[in-house]
Amino acid sequence: MVLNADIRVRPPQEHHDLIERLLQKNDGPFPFRWQVLVFAAALGWSRERRDGFEKFAEPIRYGLFNSSATIAAVIDSLGVLAHPDDAAIMADDRLHERIRVFEEYAYGGLSIIRGELNAPHARPMDVILDLCRKGATRTERRIQGLFGANMNSEFEPPKFD
Numbered sequence: 033m034v035l036n037a038d039i040r041v042r043p044p045q046e047h048h049d050l051i052e053r054l055l056q057k058n059d060g061p062f063p064f065r066w067q068v069l070v071f072a073a074a075l076g077w078s079r080e081r082r083d084g085f086e087k088f089a090e091p092i093r094y095g096l097f098n099s100s101a102t103i104a105a106v107i108d109s110l111g112v113l114a115h116p117d118d119a120a121i122m123a124d125d126r127l128h129e130r131i132r133v134f135e136e137y138a139y140g141g142l143s144i145i146r147g148e149l150n151a152p153h154a155r156p157m158d159v160i161l162d163l164c165r166k167g168a169t170r171t172e173r174r175i176q177g178l179f180g181a182n183m184n185s186e187f188e189p190p191k192f193d
Contacts, residue, residue: 039093039094039095039127039128039131040091040092040093040094041066041069041091041092041093041094041097041131041134041135042088042089042091042092042135043065043069043088043089043090043091043092043135043138044085044087044088044089044135044138044139044142045085045087045088045089046085046087046139047089047139047142047143047146048089050142050145050146050149051065051068051069051089051142053149053156054068054145054156054160055068058156059155059156059157060156060157060160061156061157061160061161064096065092066092066096066097068142069092069134069135069138070097070103070106070138071141071160072137072138072139072140072141072142072144072145073106073107073110073134073135073137073138073141074106074137074141075140075141075144075145075163076136076137076138076139076140076141076142076144077110077113077137077141079140079141079144081137081140081141081143081144082114082133082136082137082139082140083136083139083140083143084136084139085135085136085139094127094131106134107130107131107134108122108130110130110133110134110137111126111129111130111131111133111134112130114133115129115133144163145159145160145163148162148163
């Protein structure tokens, strides 16, 4: 049995400097590296950007992610969405696969952020806020694609006799 204390999330080495730039200690918007990865993974998913990578920076304890049920659910959800016909992806012994999917979406999201920061005089906080503004409608369209176009229609509660 693998303990959560032994599990690590591996940020991509290629984006180590970007992750550091996005931290509050460097005038970025995020207090911790794990929060940068969560935002980047959500961005990667919303833009359908999932990229593999081979070189890793210093790993982050999974327990930091797992300390929030919401963040753990994001990691699990990305794994399920990547393997929709495989219910066993939620097995405890396949957590490493769900984390790998999360890492790949985070890599994709970090690549998007890097591209946006390449603009002259781009500040990390402004780029992140702009990505949030742009992302709302794009993500809404992606969710509608998953759950159907009638998602915003009026909900009819079930009738009980």
